[in-house]
Structure formats: structure tokens, C-alpha cells
Amino acid sequence: MNVVERFIKYVKIDTQSDENNSQTPSTQKQFNLAREVEREMIKMGLTDVSLDNNCYLMATLPSNIDKNVPTIGFIAHFDTSPDMSGENVNPRIVKDYDGKEIVLN
Numbered sequence: 517m518n519v520v521e522r523f524i525k526y527v528k529i530d531t532q533s534d535e536n537n538s539q540t541p542s543t544q545k546q547f548n549l550a551r552e553v554e555r556e557m558i559k560m561g562l563t564d565v566s567l568d569n570n571c572y573l574m575a576t577l578p579s580n581i582d583k584n585v586p587t588i589g590f591i592a593h594f595d596t597s598p599d600m601s602g603e604n605v606n607p608r609i610v611k612d613y614d615g616k617e618i619v620l621n
Contacts, residue, residue, distance in 0.1 A: 520609065522556075523607075524607050524609075525552075526549060526552070526553075527605055527607045528605055528606075528607065529548050529549045529552065529602075530545050530548070530601075530602035530603050530605070531543075531545055531546045531548065531549050531594050531595050531596050531602055532545060532595070532596050532597070532598055532600075532601060532602035532603075533546070533595035533596065533597065533598050534598055535598045540570045540571065541570065541571040541594065541595060542595065542598075543595070545602070546571050546594040546595050547567075547571055547594075549594045550567055550571050550573050550594050551567065553573060553594075554567050554573055557573075557575045561578070562575040562576060562577050562578075563575065563576045563577075563578055564576040571594060573594075
């Protein structure tokens with residue numbers, strides 16, 4: 517799967533947040549994407565993969581060099597805005613965009 521295919525797969529997963537819920541995550545739907553990314557991390561060979569009850573997904577990418585280098589971390593979130601529905605999202609790639617309006621439907 518290439519990066520575009522993976523991105524398309526991710527954006528089809530409803531992760532809409534709920535601004536009226538103070539829990540983390542604000543919706544259980546956010547775990548749907550987290551679990552998918554968790555599976556892919558394991559498949560890619562990351563180690564120490566763990567997903568906690570707050571939907572924090574952590575993993576280690578083992579070094580592939582002999583030199584002692586610092587460990588770095590990346591942080592992202594799984595939720596999307598509560599202002600728009602995350603259901604039935606049908607992403608598409610617009611090739612050779614001409615600057616005109618794109619109808620979203």
C-alpha cells in the first residue's frame with residue numbers, strides 16, 4: 517500500500533470528536549483509526565506498540581544504524597472536528613487542478 521492509498525483509507529474512518537464530552541477521547545470512534553494504525557505499526561515492525569484507554573498510541577521504531585543517536589517522538593491526534601460529520605467520507609484525488617471550484621458531494 518502506498519502513502520496515498522493509506523491516507524485515503526484513513527480519511528474514510530469516522531473519527532469525529534464531541535465538544536460536549538470532556539473525556540479523552542471524546543468519542544469511541546477515534547479508537548477505530550487508532551486500532552488500524554496500531555495494526556499497521558505492528559505489521560511495519562515497530563516495537564513496544566501500545567494503545568491506552570485514552571487513545572494514546574505509542575511505539576518504537578528500532579534504529580537501523582550502529583551509531584548512538586537520540587530517540588525522537590512524533591505526536592498526532594485521531595479526532596476530526598465536531599463541526600462536520602465524519603460519516604460516509606468519499607475522498608478523491610483531483611489531478612491537474614485548474615484552480616476552479618471543487619464541488620464536494
